[in-house]
Amino acid sequence: MNCVLITGATSGIGMQLAKDYADNGWQVVACGRNSLALQLLQHYSSLITPLEFDLTDLNETTRAIGKLDLEPELWILNAGNCEYIDNGVIEAALFRRVFDINVIGLVNAIEACQSRFRAGHRIAIVGSIASELALPRAEAYGASKAAVSYLARTLQLALKKQSIDVSTVYPGFVETPLTDKNTFPMPMMVSVEYASKAIREGLAKGLSHIYFPRRFTLLMRLLGALPYRWQNVLTSKLISE
Template identity: 50%
Template sequence: MILITGATSGIGRQLVEDYTKSGADVVACGRNLEKLAGVKDDCKAHQGKVLTLAFDVTDRAQTTRVLSDFLREQEITVAILNAGVCEYIDDPLHFDAALVERVFAANFFGVVYCLQALLARMPVSSKIAIVDSMARQFPFVRAEAYGASKAAIHYFARSLQADIGQNGVQVITISPGFVKTPLTDKNDFEMPMRVSVEHASLAIRRGIAKGKSHIAFPRLFGGILSLLERLPRGIQNYLATRMKQS
């Protein structure tokens, strides 16, 4: 059975639809009961079935309780921890620390809380895929909170890979570029090489099936960011500033 957080929108919802179409049973997780019911209804004609779990990943007690109770009765072989948010800092000289806390609560601690409940209860040869972002690779303007949260969870996942690699549970990192979702539809800037949720879902499902340790898409955008990441820091800062001015 496959567990997916952030399943009511964007990449998460597309993953639920595509996995159930292929015959897999999926546990769709989200905060909104009405939206979860909509996901389940949309997939009722598919080969695989959808179970739903309602909890807020930013609530540690609720997350660990709901997941722990579920795992006493059901076995999860793949968990895709996809839930996340994005908020930008528009005035860096007078930013609100509460904004940073909100972003980290979902993008970092939300994953950590899920891992606390999942890791000890997942069988040998199971997989946990953690979604970060290519934004962690470059100092994009206004993205202090978002980029930092994604960099933090990427490092956490990489360290976890090394720590538990011999225990039979594979940890996979997923780094998307821009994906057309309700979250990115709110952006007021150009998003080069933005891909569809269908593209994202296919890349993730293929990567997990092949047992990759890292999944990144689109490849060209990832390659460009990897090159930028190798530039001297002064040049990176100059380019980031030019992006702000354009």
């Protein structure tokens, strides 16, 4: 039976992925800190095994993964958070919170899981289309996702030699508790069901880069290819603060 491990499975995109993979007969290791959400997932399907740990704590992460007696061949590293900066006022504590989960949490997950990676496995790292160009108020979030994208692309080069594939996922806006907090317009926002389908189909096809929704992410990538001064004019028109 196929097996997938998903971080950030207690909410939003990760939770939908966990349900959809289980509905399709996969064994699912659902990771997160929220024990109630993990229990609900366990009740949703007997194919879902909950694993409770805080990704920002390397020891806790290593211990939890070490106890796992299942053998995933697909590793979806999806956990993350977003906090915005107001008026360019930089707050070190906010940066630390965002980087702690989006970057260090991802690194901790990779370190804890890497001894279980085998030839033929696939690691899917969830970044964001925000890494492709500078967006208003995304100083911390965008920078963290730029780091995630770079890490994923370099890891892809290194692991290819061991026949382990890495896919990077670049979502546009998806309706989840993460975006529910936003008060600004979020063009072409999609549902978690749409996001899960796009990710699962992209991974099944073996895509190394998964962008969705297609029109919005293509527009963002085209903008990201323009000279920086043009990008600034156009992005501030597209997404007003």
